[in-house]
Amino acid sequence: MSDTHAQSVAFVRETAIPAAPPPSRERGPIKWMRDNLFSTWLNALLTLAAIYLVYQLAVFALPWILNGLWTTSSLSECRDILQGETGACFAVLTERWNQLLFGFKYPSAFYWRPGLAFILLFIAAAPVLFFDLPRKMLLFTGLYPFLAYWLIWGGPLLAPLTALIGVVAGYLVYARFVKDNFAKGLAAGVVAAVVVWIAGGYLTELLAPNRPILPAVQSRDMGGFMLNLILGTVCVSLSLPIGICLALGRQSNMPIIRIICVVFIEFIRGVPLITLLFVANVVLAYFLPPGTNFDLIIRVIIMITAFASAYIAEVIRGGLAALPKGQYEAGDSLGLDYPQAMRLIILPQALKISIPGIVNVAVGLFKDTTLVSVISMFDLVGMIRGPVLASTEWNGVYWELFSFAALLFFVVCYGISQYSQWLERRLATDHR
Amino acid sequence: MTTVTDPPAESFRLSMLLNDTRYRSLTFQAIALLCLIAFMAWLGWNLIQNLAAAGLDISFGFLGEPSGYDINQRPIPYDSQSSHMRAAIVGMLNTLIVAGLGCITATIFGVIAGVLRLSNNWIVRKLMAVYVEMFRNVPVLIWILIIFSIMSVALPAPSAFRGAEPDSSMLFGLIALTNRGVYVPNAIPGAGAMVVTAVFLLSLVGVWAYRRYATKKLYDTGQLLPMGWPSLVILIVPTLLVWMFFTLGSGTPNRIYVPSDLGGDVSLEEYAAEQGTINLCSVAGEPSMAVAKRRILRAEGATLRSETYPNAQAAAKGFADGNCDMLVLPEEAAASLVGQSAELTTHLRRGGPFELEVPYLAGFNFTDGVQVRGSLIALWFALAVYTGAFIAENVRAGIMAISRGQSEAAAALGLRPRRIMSLVILPQALRVIIPPVISQYLNLTKNSSLAIAVGYMDLTGTLGGITLNQTGRAIESVFLLMLFYLAISLAISGVMNAYNNAVRLKER
Numbered sequence: 001m002s003d004t005h006a007q008s009v010a011f012v013r014e015t016a017i018p019a020a021p022p023p024s025r026e027r028g029p030i031k032w033m034r035d036n037l038f039s040t041w042l043n044a045l046l047t048l049a050a051i052y053l054v055y056q057l058a059v060f061a062l063p064w065i066l067n068g069l070w071t072t073s074s075l076s077e078c079r080d081i082l083q084g085e086t087g088a089c090f091a092v093l094t095e096r097w098n099q100l101l102f103g104f105k106y107p108s109a110f111y112w113r114p115g116l117a118f119i120l121l122f123i124a125a126a127p128v129l130f131f132d133l134p135r136k137m138l139l140f141t142g143l144y145p146f147l148a149y150w151l152i153w154g155g156p157l158l159a160p161l162t163a164l165i166g167v168v169a170g171y172l173v174y175a176r177f178v179k180d181n182f183a184k185g186l187a188a189g190v191v192a193a194v195v196v197w198i199a200g201g202y203l204t205e206l207l208a209p210n211r212p213i214l215p216a217v218q219s220r221d222m223g224g225f226m227l228n229l230i231l232g233t234v235c236v237s238l239s240l241p242i243g244i245c246l247a248l249g250r251q252s253n254m255p256i257i258r259i260i261c262v263v264f265i266e267f268i269r270g271v272p273l274i275t276l277l278f279v280a281n282v283v284l285a286y287f288l289p290p291g292t293n294f295d296l297i298i299r300v301i302i303m304i305t306a307f308a309s310a311y312i313a314e315v316i317r318g319g320l321a322a323l324p325k326g327q328y329e330a331g332d333s334l335g336l337d338y339p340q341a342m343r344l345i346i347l348p349q350a351l352k353i354s355i356p357g358i359v360n361v362a363v364g365l366f367k368d369t370t371l372v373s374v375i376s377m378f379d380l381v382g383m384i385r386g387p388v389l390a391s392t393e394w395n396g397v398y399w400e401l402f403s404f405a406a407l408l409f410f411v412v413c414y415g416i417s418q419y420s421q422w423l424e425r426r427l428a429t430d431h432r
Numbered sequence: 433m434t435t436v437t438d439p440p441a442e443s444f445r446l447s448m449l450l451n452d453t454r455y456r457s458l459t460f461q462a463i464a465l466l467c468l469i470a471f472m473a474w475l476g477w478n479l480i481q482n483l484a485a486a487g488l489d490i491s492f493g494f495l496g497e498p499s500g501y502d503i504n505q506r507p508i509p510y511d512s513q514s515s516h517m518r519a520a521i522v523g524m525l526n527t528l529i530v531a532g533l534g535c536i537t538a539t540i541f542g543v544i545a546g547v548l549r550l551s552n553n554w555i556v557r558k559l560m561a562v563y564v565e566m567f568r569n570v571p572v573l574i575w576i577l578i579i580f581s582i583m584s585v586a587l588p589a590p591s592a593f594r595g596a597e598p599d600s601s602m603l604f605g606l607i608a609l610t611n612r613g614v615y616v617p618n619a620i621p622g623a624g625a626m627v628v629t630a631v632f633l634l635s636l637v638g639v640w641a642y643r644r645y646a647t648k649k650l651y652d653t654g655q656l657l658p659m660g661w662p663s664l665v666i667l668i669v670p671t672l673l674v675w676m677f678f679t680l681g682s683g684t685p686n687r688i689y690v691p692s693d694l695g696g697d698v699s700l701e702e703y704a705a706e707q708g709t710i711n712l713c714s715v716a717g718e719p720s721m722a723v724a725k726r727r728i729l730r731a732e733g734a735t736l737r738s739e740t741y742p743n744a745q746a747a748a749k750g751f752a753d754g755n756c757d758m759l760v761l762p763e764e765a766a767a768s769l770v771g772q773s774a775e776l777t778t779h780l781r782r783g784g785p786f787e788l789e790v791p792y793l794a795g796f797n798f799t800d801g802v803q804v805r806g807s808l809i810a811l812w813f814a815l816a817v818y819t820g821a822f823i824a825e826n827v828r829a830g831i832m833a834i835s836r837g838q839s840e841a842a843a844a845l846g847l848r849p850r851r852i853m854s855l856v857i858l859p860q861a862l863r864v865i866i867p868p869v870i871s872q873y874l875n876l877t878k879n880s881s882l883a884i885a886v887g888y889m890d891l892t893g894t895l896g897g898i899t900l901n902q903t904g905r906a907i908e909s910v911f912l913l914m915l916f917y918l919a920i921s922l923a924i925s926g927v928m929n930a931y932n933n934a935v936r937l938k939e940r
Contacts (some may be wrong), residue, residue, distance in 0.1 A: 035552075036552065036553065036554035036555075037553060037554060037555060039552060039553075043551075043552070043553045046551070046553050046556050047553055047555055047556070050553075050555045050556050050559055051555065053559070054555075054559070253457070254457045254460060254461050254464075255461070256461040256464060256465050257460070257461060257464050260464065260468060266922075267918065269921070270917060270918040270921035270922060271878070271913075271914045271917045271918055271921070272878035272879065272881040272892075272917055273878075274881045274882065274884070274892060274896075275881065275892070275896065275910060275913050275914050275917065278896055278900075278906075278910050278913070279910055282900070282906040282910070283906050283907055283910050285482070286478070286479050286482045286483065286906075286907060287475045287478050287479055287482075288478055288482075289478050289481075290478065290481050290482055290485055363569070367569075367570070367571035367572070368571070370571040370573045370574065371573060371882070373573070373885075374882070374884055374885055381571070381573055381574060381577070385577070396585075398578075398581040398585055399578075399581070402574060402577060402578045402581065405574050406570045406574050406575075406578070409569065409570050409571055409574065410565075410566070410569045410570050413568075413569035413570070414565060414569045417568075417569065
């Protein structure tokens with residue numbers, strides 16, 4: 001019996017069988033597709049429909065883009081070359097890019113000035129946006145508004161310089177007096193700044209050189225995408241401090257101040273921006289002292305700033321309301337007075353919470369700057385609808401121009417919203 | 433033993449207004465109030481001086497004067513002799529129309545995109561993300577202009593629909609997309625229209641009552657009645673039956689007459705082919721008219737001209753006078769009115785409760801049906817897709833805000849997935865979703881003022897546009913304009929507050 005298996009060798013495996021690869025349907029792209037595209041029959045239908053949609057879009061758009069012509073001098077020439085084939089006439093962009101970006105009146109010899117101001121904007125904004133950068137860069141941020149004004153508008157250097165000196169003087173006086181009382185410091189600072197500005201204003205008029213280093217450019221010559229950027233940055237930066245004041249006013253326990261703030265905020269938020277622009281265009285002049293003649297661009301900046309500050313105030317009020325009551329009470333119990341508690345405890349936290357909302361408002365506001373085209377200012381959309389589409393060469397080039405405008409806005413707004421998402425992750429220090 | 437005595441009551445000193453926190457806020461408020469009054473007075477003084485210098489005054493008298501301009505979309509009767517006030521009301525109604533249409537469409541887009549963004553289908557998820565980012569990051573004005581260009585440049589002219597082999601044809605034979613607007617059929621109420629409408633409304637009430645009854649039964653006895661198919665049956669079946677009763681059941685067909693020397697024993701199609709162009713006399717707003725027109729338009733090689741009369745007598749008289757070469761009348765009206773005329777062998781059906789009046793090409797443009805202008809469509813559609821992108825984000829955030837534990841707990845209790853959705857997830861998610869969605873509606877309404885960019889005559893176009901420019905009454909016009917939008921905003925936020933109070937979590 002025992003030799004039945006005499007020839008066979010006892011076998012004991014000493015090593016593990018190498019792991020077999022998973023079945024082909026459970027790995028790689030096939031599994032991914034089964035999970036993500038064809039998990040149920042409804043999903044499969046959706047996938048097919050989506051693929052068909054993408055295919056249709058590609059068939060529609062790709063030839064148009066790839067066949068595009070970049071070097072003709074007019075639409076008719078472009079159509080002649082295309083001979084009925086699908087294709088875009090991007091030549092309108094190569095030919096009119098300067099008008100689209102800078103407006104049709106800005107002297108072309110000075111395009112480098114707004115260009116430089118635009119590049120410097122990134123350097124100035126960097127330390128505000130990214131906290132890891134050296135704090136000393138904030139000095140440049142402080143200088144930037146005056147520098148940018150001088151670059152874009154030109155004129156005597158003394159004007160922005162006076163403004164800068166006024167601000168510095170005001171700050172120094174404020175820093176000297178704020179130690180015993182915030183209100184006193186603020187008042188003294190404002191007085192000092194105003195004194196310097198008035199004195200400097202006279203001085204500027206006296207000393208204005210006949211040929212300034214950078215020749216002056218009128219406000220009404222600003223246009224194109226530059227105008228959108230100017231309105232966007234100026235109005236957002238101005239509306240931040242005003243918005244903070246309004247939010248604090250609305251939270252205040254002084255009834256009169258609260259009512260003033262509530263009425264202002266709710267009124268502004270209740271009407272469309274267009275009506276405010278109408279006010280800037282046709283009504284505001286009636287309410288200014290007779291004889292004064294503000295530029296339209298200044299009037300528009302005033303109204304858009306009022307508009308933006310109401311929205312920012314609501315965002316910041318949300319931040320203030322989200323802070324636990326204990327923070328306010330902690331400030332009180334430390335013996336801090338109201339300005340100190342706000343500056344040192346409440347606002348830093350409340351602003352941090354409100355950053356995503358503020359960025360939202362900023363993006364929305366930047367998009368809304370296109371509305372100025374309705375009151376016949378020549379921003380990017382105004383340039384497209386006005387001078388470019390009305391010109392004999394390019395009458396009828398809709399898609400190329402509108403796509404270009406949409407692309408510019410998309411790049412800026414998408415960039416800002418990606419930044420805000422990064423910042424939110426970065427600031428999420430509480431729990432993870 | 434020490435005796436605690438009250439500190440001596442301090443008498444009020446002037447310096448306490450600055451140094452004592454009890455009184456300081458009064459000082460601040462007084463200063464703020466004074467500043468505000470001074471500022472207002474300064475503005476008012478400037479205004480008076482400027483108005484005096486320009487020889488103007490503030491008066492709303494211009495609202496009563498004739499406007500002198502036309503409006504192309506008129507929900508209520510209006511002509512250039514109507515007052516500026518009436519023009520403003522037309523503008524208001526147009527604003528409300530586009531805002532209402534936009535809100536409904538934006539909700540549909542937003543809910544679909546928001547739900548699909550959470551789908552587990554990769555490609556659909558990505559497509560929806562592209563949709564949302566694309567529309568959120570580009571100004572709505574640019575979208576309005578792009579869609580308006582599509583409507584006015586890319587669509588064919590009405591002449592492209594002409595001829596035997598036209599370049600363009602109507603969608604389903606019912607809708608014409610042209611660069612002068614979209615022409616859609618108009619529904620003409622006929623016999624039984626009221627009854628059908630009433631039955632449909634009653635069915636809605638019935639569905640509501642049934643669902644209420646079923647819920648009550650479930651809560652009282654635990655017995656689960658089916659909800660889905662009975663609701664559908666209650667909704668559709670009675671209306672359908674009544675509709676069929678009026679369409680098929682009673683009544684006699686419409687009769688078609690032609691002049692006795694032309695007609696004879698031919699059918700409508702033969703007659704149409706013979707005549708080429710048919711001049712039709714009919715009674716305006718009668719189903720017989722719509723039925724006849726559709727038959728003639730379907731006939732090979734026939735073109736239609738139409739003359740309508742207010743009643744059957746007038747139509748018969750017009751036909752007798754030789755104004756047209758075909759008359760269509762309901763049978764009961766026809767027999768006594770038409771004398772020496774031939775009758776075609778084709779008898780038209782009577783016409784249902786609602787008969788479609790289809791737009792057709794006459795001359796250089798489409799007539800009949802309802803013309804929806806390109807400006808309205810551009811504004812409506814652009815506002816809807818733009819706001820829809822924002823609503824999609826709100827919907828997504830609302831659904832994601834419900835913690836996983838909620839659906840897991842519901843599953844542990846043995847609820848089925850659909851019931852988890854309708855009983856656990858949605859009631860909680862809606863609480864998060866609805867307030868921001870309502871404020872999106874508000875934004876949409878305010879953005880509808882961009883109508884002025886495409887020439888849609890909303891309130892900004894009438895009162896804030898032409899009226900302002902014609903009368904020069906800038907302050908008054910802009911004031912009224914703001915007042916209107918402010919009223920709408922306050923109304924919507926009132927609704928929102930009421931809703932928030934209603935759904936607020938009832939805490940201790």
